Amino acid sequence: MLMKDKTVLVTGTASGIGRETALVCAREGAVRIACLDVSRDANEATAEELRGMGVEVLALQVDVGDVDQIRSAFGRVAESWGRLDASCHIGGYSWRGETLDVTVEQWDQVLNVNLRGTFFCCQEALRIMYPQGSGSIVNTSADAAHYPIYGFALQAAGKGGLVNMTRTLALEAAPRGVRVNAVSPGIVRTQKAGAVRPAEPMPRREKAPPPDAVTRLAEMTAIGRYMTMREVADTYVFLCSDRSKGVNGDLLFVNGGGYPGLDY
Secondary structure, three states: OOOOOOEEEEEOOOOHHHHHHHHHHHHOOOOEEEEEEOOHHHHHHHHHHHHHOOOEEEEEEOOOOOHHHHHHHHHHHHHHHOOOOEEEEOOOOOOOOOHHHOOHHHHHHHHHHHHHHHHHHHHHHHHHHHHHOOEEEEEEOOHHHOOOOOOOHHHHHHHHHHHHHHHHHHHHHHHHOEEEEEEEEOOEOOOOOOOOOOOOOOOOOOOOOOOOOOOOOHHHOOOOOOEOHHHHHHHHHHHHOHHHOOOOOOEEEEOOOOOOOOOO
């Protein structure tokens, strides 16, 4: 029971890794979970499943690109429960396109959610955690920020900046009893619900990958398969729990060993 009696907030809970993380927190004993997502109906479905597990839930429709909505949601958590033991910031965009095709609007939309939104989620979490002298924040990076992959310059900018932000916040928060870490999920099969993704233009590559590269994506990884949502969620929950008290300012890759031949 890694999360026994804990109060947790998770973003991106309508589907995918965010939803799975909330469910694992419940299985591990969390008693209060705030579910934040832009998709109201799918998020409420997650909340109902958690309530069926005996968890007290706040299901809040939040666009993490909107700072006012972020502040309102964390304010609800503070007002309702008076504490926050762990805050997992998972909701965001994955976007791919050649640098010459990136518009100002696409830059703003992707970076606003992936980097700016995460920063202000951290800020609001710290407002609650500092007075209680404890807490764990877990942010979400992406392997495209660490392994050069064609067409992911925009993703690398936002998710790479997030890692350095996480390390700096960890240094700042440590004397106040709060830890800040990040997870970089590998290639995972997920179903998405919520905001419509920014349009991705077709890459115009000078040297095209093999025509079957996308279908062979799993075997291009070191482990030879996709990661599961549960494997990634378990890592978030570990970092949220007291079992990881000595881990701070770190980035954990959940990708089975990397990508020795990734080109797709």
